[in-house]
Amino acid sequence: MPPVVVGILRVRSGSGHRRRHVWGPGAAASVETLKAEVAELLKEYLLSGEEDEAVRCVRALHAPAFGHELVKRLVALTLDGGASDEALATKLLARLMGVEKLLSPEQLQLGCQRLVDDVADLRLDNPRAPQLIAAFLTRCCDGLGLDASWRDAAARLGG
Numbered sequence: 001m002p003p004v005v006v007g008i009l010r011v012r013s014g015s016g017h018r019r020r021h022v023w024g025p026g027a028a029a030s031v032e033t034l035k036a037e038v039a040e041l042l043k044e045y046l047l048s049g050e051e052d053e054a055v056r057c058v059r060a061l062h063a064p065a066f067g068h069e070l071v072k073r074l075v076a077l078t079l080d081g082g083a084s085d086e087a088l089a090t091k092l093l094a095r096l097m098g099v100e101k102l103l104s105p106e107q108l109q110l111g112c113q114r115l116v117d118d119v120a121d122l123r124l125d126n127p128r129a130p131q132l133i134a135a136f137l138t139r140c141c142d143g144l145g146l147d148a149s150w151r152d153a154a155a156r157l158g159g
Helices: 003-023 031-048 051-061 064-078 083-097 105-117 119-125 129-143 150-157
Strands: none
Touching: 031 051, 031 064, 031 083, 051 083, 064 083, 064 105, 064 129, 083 105, 083 129, 105 119, 105 129, 105 150, 119 129, 129 150
């Protein structure tokens, strides 16, 4: 085998190890699998309201660096759900960040950034998405310890 190919194979074989090291043991699964699992657990949570089960499922993912996806998907799912879904979302995030320590402030911030970045796409599904995301950002500043500078982002979105 030519040396270049060996080097590529060596890099590729190490990338899985690096991904597991950075993202956690759950990252052995593909990103698409993790996204599907996050979406499913959040849909179930919003239907049932079973917070303990949702926390158990998040813990079972073993992917702490994937929290931003959880934040983004949770908020995106609540855009059409009304006040009760918004309250459930905020309650779950507070528990994941607080008592459970399964969601870091950095992952919350990254998830919020992804929401802001995707607001144009989310608006296609729900014209009120910018205002709803702005309200979410404000709730995160008020109750989840998101940096107050995010209030400016909320104001720009219409909150």
